[in-house]
Amino acid sequence: MAEAKWGAGSWVIGGHRDRFVDYHESPALETKLRRLAKDKRIKGVEVICPYENIDVPVIREVLKELDLKVMAVLASGINDFAFKTGGISRGSESVRLKATQQIVEAAETALALDCDMVNVWPGQDGYDYAFQSDYWVAWDSMRTSIREAATAYPNLKFALEYKPYEPRAASALPSVYSALLLCQDIGLDNVGITLDFGHALLANESPAQAAVMAAGYGRLMHVHLNDNHGRFDDDFLPATAHIIETLEFFWHLQRAGYDGWLSLDMSPAREVPEDAVRWSLDALEVLYEKARTLDRAVLESAIEHGDSIAAWDHLLKQLMK
Numbered sequence: 001m002a003e004a005k006w007g008a009g010s011w012v013i014g015g016h017r018d019r020f021v022d023y024h025e026s027p028a029l030e031t032k033l034r035r036l037a038k039d040k041r042i043k044g045v046e047v048i049c050p051y052e053n054i055d056v057p058v059i060r061e062v063l064k065e066l067d068l069k070v071m072a073v074l075a076s077g078i079n080d081f082a083f084k085t086g087g088i089s090r091g092s093e094s095v096r097l098k099a100t101q102q103i104v105e106a107a108e109t110a111l112a113l114d115c116d117m118v119n120v121w122p123g124q125d126g127y128d129y130a131f132q133s134d135y136w137v138a139w140d141s142m143r144t145s146i147r148e149a150a151t152a153y154p155n156l157k158f159a160l161e162y163k164p165y166e167p168r169a170a171s172a173l174p175s176v177y178s179a180l181l182l183c184q185d186i187g188l189d190n191v192g193i194t195l196d197f198g199h200a201l202l203a204n205e206s207p208a209q210a211a212v213m214a215a216g217y218g219r220l221m222h223v224h225l226n227d228n229h230g231r232f233d234d235d236f237l238p239a240t241a242h243i244i245e246t247l248e249f250f251w252h253l254q255r256a257g258y259d260g261w262l263s264l265d266m267s268p269a270r271e272v273p274e275d276a277v278r279w280s281l282d283a284l285e286v287l288y289e290k291a292r293t294l295d296r297a298v299l300e301s302a303i304e305h306g307d308s309i310a311a312w313d314h315l316l317k318q319l320m321k
Contacts, residue, residue: 002259004288007044007071009265016269023269037066041281044071049106056112070115071261075106078123088145089125089138089172100145107153121161126168138172147186159221161194164203175203176210183219192221198228208248215256224265235267239283250291
């Protein structure tokens with residue numbers, strides 16, 4: 001069974017705000033990395049391109065000094081006003097190509113940082129009103145954009161991060177099933193899925209079931225850990241609202257043989273970020289190990305027979321130890 005590989009997004013350290021208050025300023029990327037590396041359990045980091053203005057030679061030296069690896073480069077056009085009504089899903093070829101170029105830039109940055117993954121979150125791709133989107137054109141444009149990038153960089157993985165809404169009222173890639181369809185539609189082995197625990201909750205999915213489906217089709221490439229109450233993408237500390245679901249999530253990841261990164265994707269707005277990282281890893285390590293010690297034969301038998309009481313009898317005994 002694979003050992004857990006813990007990482008975090010650079011944004012965990014700063015840039016936290018809501019519509020009313022800026023809680024933490026966003027420091028320079030080098031500062032973010034140094035603050036994350038204070039917890040020696042963090043071995044991987046995610047960075048955002050082009051938002052963080054990454055100076056590759058400088059960051060390479062910092063990564064070497066801190067013994068950190070870049071897990072993924074996040075291609076995110078949500079901060080670019082040019083994509084306010086969509087990027088890679090736009091019917092306008094000039095806009096679509098500009099958005100695709102940001103994925104290409106992320107891919108080049110990944111290669112320069114010895115990273116093998118580009119995380120694609122099409123946050124501005126979607127719609128807010130009826131009669132605002134040509135749904136098939138949006139799908140076809142998104143499919144074309146991802147295929148072009150993944151074909152151009154066959155040695156990189158392109159992990160699609162789905163989300164049902166926000167910042168748009170409805171997203172063009174809203175669920176694990178839409179992400180799977182897009183992967184299968186594109187038909188390239190280097191296109192897969194980033195399973196964000198909180199996004200699955202927002203999509204009214206079981207995060208464990210979503211992970212199983214993505215893994216079952218060989219498309220689970222990356223995992224983001226956080227939590228929320230199912231209404232908004234709060235990016236709470238993991239396991240603070242859905243502790244049992246997090247345990248189930250880990251159990252199924254282990255059962256599926258997932259050996260990729262487990263990355264903190266949270267916004268500790270009212271907490272000290274370093275304290276939030278420390279607590280999150282403390283909690284997640286306990287849950288990951290607890291998932292490992294659950295009796296697989298007992299649970300698989302209970303699941304096979306649809307016996308929820310037998311499953312929860314075992315869970316209760318293990319949780320009370």
